[in-house]
Amino acid sequence: MxxxxxxxxxxxxxxxxxxxxxxxxxxxxxxFFRVAAASAAIAAAKGLFTPHGFQLxxxxxxxxxxxxxxxxAYLSDAHIxxxxxxxxxxxxxxxxxxxxxxxxxxxxxxxxxGDLAQLGAPGELDLGAEILKEIKAPVKMMVGEHxxxxxxxxxxxxxxxxxxxxxxxxxxxxxxxMSVYEKDFWTARGLSPAERMLTVAGxxxxxxxxxxVGEAGRAWLEADLARIDSHTPVVVFSHSPLYKYYxxxxxWTDDAEQVQAILARFDHVTVIHGHTHQLLTNRIGNIHFHGxxxxxxxxxxxxxxxxxxxxxMNRADPFDNFDGCGDxxxxxxxxxxLDSVYNLWNRNPVTVKASYLASGGRKDRPDATKVVAY
Amino acid sequence: MDKxxxxxxxxxxxxxxxxxxxxxxxxxxxxxxxxxxxxxxxxPKFIPEQGTAPALLGPYDGQGQRPGTLLLQGSNADxxxxxxxRAEHQRVQVGTYSAFGPRDVQIWQASTQxxxxxxxxxxxxxxxxxxxxxVSCDMCHPDAANTHPETYPKYQVQLGxxxxxxxxxxxxxxxxxxxxPFRDDDVRLKALEAYILAQRxxxxxxxxxx
Numbered sequence: 001m002x003x004x005x006x007x008x009x010x011x012x013x014x015x016x017x018x019x020x021x022x023x024x025x026x027x028x029x030x031x032f033f034r035v036a037a038a039s040a041a042i043a044a045a046k047g048l049f050t051p052h053g054f055q056l057x058x059x060x061x062x063x064x065x066x067x068x069x070x071x072x073a074y075l076s077d078a079h080i081x082x083x084x085x086x087x088x089x090x091x092x093x094x095x096x097x098x099x100x101x102x103x104x105x106x107x108x109x110x111x112x113x114g115d116l117a118q119l120g121a122p123g124e125l126d127l128g129a130e131i132l133k134e135i136k137a138p139v140k141m142m143v144g145e146h147x148x149x150x151x152x153x154x155x156x157x158x159x160x161x162x163x164x165x166x167x168x169x170x171x172x173x174x175x176x177x178m179s180v181y182e183k184d185f186w187t188a189r190g191l192s193p194a195e196r197m198l199t200v201a202g203x204x205x206x207x208x209x210x211x212x213v214g215e216a217g218r219a220w221l222e223a224d225l226a227r228i229d230s231h232t233p234v235v236v237f238s239h240s241p242l243y244k245y246y247x248x249x250x251x252w253t254d255d256a257e258q259v260q261a262i263l264a265r266f267d268h269v270t271v272i273h274g275h276t277h278q279l280l281t282n283r284i285g286n287i288h289f290h291g292x293x294x295x296x297x298x299x300x301x302x303x304x305x306x307x308x309x310x311x312x313m314n315r316a317d318p319f320d321n322f323d324g325c326g327d328x329x330x331x332x333x334x335x336x337x338l339d340s341v342y343n344l345w346n347r348n349p350v351t352v353k354a355s356y357l358a359s360g361g362r363k364d365r366p367d368a369t370k371v372v373a374y
Numbered sequence: 375m376d377k378x379x380x381x382x383x384x385x386x387x388x389x390x391x392x393x394x395x396x397x398x399x400x401x402x403x404x405x406x407x408x409x410x411x412x413x414x415x416x417x418p419k420f421i422p423e424q425g426t427a428p429a430l431l432g433p434y435d436g437q438g439q440r441p442g443t444l445l446l447q448g449s450n451a452d453x454x455x456x457x458x459x460r461a462e463h464q465r466v467q468v469g470t471y472s473a474f475g476p477r478d479v480q481i482w483q484a485s486t487q488x489x490x491x492x493x494x495x496x497x498x499x500x501x502x503x504x505x506x507x508x509v510s511c512d513m514c515h516p517d518a519a520n521t522h523p524e525t526y527p528k529y530q531v532q533l534g535x536x537x538x539x540x541x542x543x544x545x546x547x548x549x550x551x552x553x554x555p556f557r558d559d560d561v562r563l564k565a566l567e568a569y570i571l572a573q574r575x576x577x578x579x580x581x582x583x584x
Contacts, residue, residue, distance in 0.1 A: 086507035086552075118508070202498060204516035249516055297513060300520035315520055318546065319532040374522060374583070 037334070041069075045335035045354045067171035067233060067336050073100045073137070073329040076113025076274040077294030079146060080131075082123045088321060089118070090127070092295040096327040097134050099343060107329060108169065110137045113274035113292045114144025114180075114239035120197050122155045129159055140167075144239045144274060145180040145211070150197040164217065166224050172332055173228050176237040177221055179253055180275075182209040203249045203299070210247060211240040212254040222262050233268040233336030241273045241291065243284055246302035251276055263287055268336040278324075279342060281352050281366075282307035288357045290330075290340045298324030301373065309361050311352075313344070314369040322346055486568075493569025496562055503562075504553030511546065511566075518573040525583040539567055 004012070027035065075096040080089045100110055112132060117124035125147065132139055143163040147156045153163065163178035185208055186196040200208050213221070228234065236242070242259050245251040253259065263269045269287045277299040280291030289307070298316045306312070316324030322345040331339040337354035344350065348367065356364040496502045497518065500510040515521050523539045530537035533545065543566055544555035556563035 081508050086509065088507065202512060204512055205498070299516070300514075303519070316514075317532070318514070318550070321550065 041334040045333050045337050045358065067332070067334050069332055069334050070170050071105075071107045071329055071331050072109050072111060073103060073107040073327065074111040074113055074272070074292055075100060075295055075327040076111075076292040077115040077144065077277055077296055078128060079115055079118040079294070079296040080124055080128055081118050082121070082127060089296045090131070092322065092325060093128070093131050094134075095322070095345070096295045097131060099327050101134070101136050103329070107137050110135050110139050111237060111272070112139055112141050113237075113272075114142045115146040115274060115294075116144070117147050117150075118296075119194075119201060120147055120150030120155075122151075125155055125159060140174075140176065140237070142176050142237050142239055142274070143178055143180070145182070145200050146197075148180060149182070149200040150193050164220055170332070172233045172235055172336065173225075174235045174237065175221065175224055177213060177217055177259075179213045179217070179238040179240040179242060179259075179273075180211045181214045181217065182211060185209045206248065208250065210252050210254045211250055213238075213242075213259055214255070218255065218258055218262060221259070225262065225266075228266075230265050231267050233270070233332075234263065234266050235332075235338065236263065236269065236271045238271055238273045239275050241276060241280075241282075241289060242271050243282060243289060243307075244305070245276070245280075245282075245307070246305045249299075249302055251302060251305075260284060260287060270330075270338045272330065272338075279310065279313045279350060279352075280307065281309045281311070281340075281357065283309055283357045283360070288337065288354065290338070290352065293324075293326040293328055293342055293344065295325055295327060309357065311350075311366045311368045312373050313347075313350070314371045314373060320346055489565055490568045490572040493565035493567070493572075496566055497569050500551065503547055503551050504556075505547070505551040507552040509551050511551070514550070518570045521570050521573075522583075523567075523570050523574055524577050524579050524581075526581060528582045528584065531584075539570065543567065543570075 075093070078089060078093040078096075080093055081087075083090055100107070116128035116132075141160040143153065143156055143160070147153075157163065164176055166173065166175035168174070182200070186199070189207075191199065199205060202208075225234070238253075240253045241251060241256075242253050243256045244253070263271075264285060264287075267286065271287055271289045272292060273289065274292045274294070276291045277294035277297065278291060278301060279293070280289070282289040298313075300315065301312055313324065324344070326342060326344040326347075328340065328342045331341065333339065333354060335354065337358065339354050340352040342350040342352070350366050352366045353364045356366065497511045497515075500508050503510060511518075521539075521542075526539045526542070527536050529535070530542065533541070537545075540558070540563055543563060547553045548555045
């Protein structure tokens with residue numbers, strides 16, 4: 001770009017402004033105010049300086065029309081045992097349900113992020129379903145590996161339906177995909193269903209295969225998104241992160257690049273994932289990734305591969321069995337991007353704003369702990 | 375002496391000897407397994423590194439040296455005559471403690487690894503920990519992450535006293551794992567410590583770090 005001095009730049013911007021004004025002149029007054037409000041919201045979400053009047057027109061043109069701001073809540077990774085064995089995780093799940101029922105105003109819907117049961121037993125899944133029934137807002141379910149690998153999803157699907165589905169809500173397209181398929185590692189070893197489940201339940205044994213969406217899943221996703229306009233904001237619910245964080249602990253999706261390629265054409269994509277039980281933030285291209293908290297226990301950060309944008313939470317206090325756990329919510333902005341609010345139990349809440357991700361970490365950095373993580 | 379009292383030991387030797395010979399013949403002078411060895415503290419390197427047999431040890435180097443003496447040799451093949459002459463005069467008294475060879479090191483390292491593996495198995499099993507609620511250590515500490523044993527002893531604020539790693543292991547067994555804490559001399563406690571320490575090889579000791 002050739003150098004232009006200050007005066008030349010201001011003149012060019014004024015020309016562009018008046019040219020764009022012609023387009024605005026055709027709008028009714030109500031439409032004009034809506035565009036202006038949307039532009040201001042987008043400028044704020046993108047972390048642009050406002051009001052810089054001349055820029056609002058460009059921004060307004062890129063505005064996804066028809067996105068009404070709203071909120072949805074989540075609770076994830078409950079890992080419950082039946083009460084007779086261990087009621088600690090059950091109590092945590094009930095605590096999260098109470099948190100969500102106490103939200104005012106109520107969220108539009110509630111996402112359950114996967115891993116409802118710890119060992120995939122029908123008793124655990126049924127108990128979890130009973131507890132989740134207490135949530136007042138509609139619940140969108142997602143499956144995790146702990147729910148699946150005891151009976152390869154038979155009981156879970158019987159209770160909750162298909163593990164992948166999509167819906168539209170207030171201008172945003174939501175799609176839930178099953179991203180914890182694993183290539184068969186149990187037949188060759190002659191593992192029983194219980195042994196297979198125990199193997200998958202262990203994070204650090206290298207025996208289980210890495211997670212994947214799989215060819216069928218990717219084809220389904222592509223078909224589902226084919227009819228969606230690229231300006232429509234897309235939110236993907238996935239249990240595994242859909243990027244490659246740390247392979248030994250299966251914080252990993254084998255076909256992540258292929259899934260990201262399917263999502264690449266959209267202006268605004270947000271992936272919300274479970275499994276990692278920690279504050280996790282990442283951005284790859286235009287895709288924003290947010291990890292959800294677990295209600296059951298926090299995982300430590302992996303020794304390597306931590307995304308740069310993540311502002312770590314300090315290690316959990318083992319003497320407090322709720323520390324490092326929690327639930328949360330997402331605020332969907334008019335810009336089609338999402339702010340993530342982590343409701344950490346026994347800690348101050350942490351907000352990871354869309355502007356933080358959109359600016360590549362330069363603005364609105366989330367609060368950090370003073371204590372050094374090691 | 376009654377000859378019959380010799381029968382059993384003699385039989386034992388005759389039965390075992392071929393097996394021992396067979397084992398001995400399978401032992402090529404291969405380098406020790408890839409398991410990391412202890413870090414020498416600056417004393418002469420008796421521990422073989424990178425598959426090189428130690429050039430220092432008299433009784434095992436097949437050179438017919440009298441046990442109890444050590445012939446210091448340079449590892450460089452082309453030595454000047456003067457160097458060789460000087461080396462031959464450096465005879466050092468060596469006792470049993472330092473008279474070990476690659477085979478011994480292999481056995482010791484294998485034993486250590488087996489003990490660490492024992493701790494690994496207990497670490498990952500709620501039942502073997504004596505837990506009653508289906509919780510095992512790896513549920514919060516995959517690969518013993520976030521155990522930071524190098525920071526002990528330290529003042530453990532929540533306990534209100536100075537603690538060692540084993541105190542925290544026992545606290546975890548009592549509380550989240552809901553089992554009976556191990557006695558100080560319990561081999562399971564030692565195995566768990568061994569496993570946790572083995573995962574932090576190379577990390578600098580920093581006792582007291584909060």
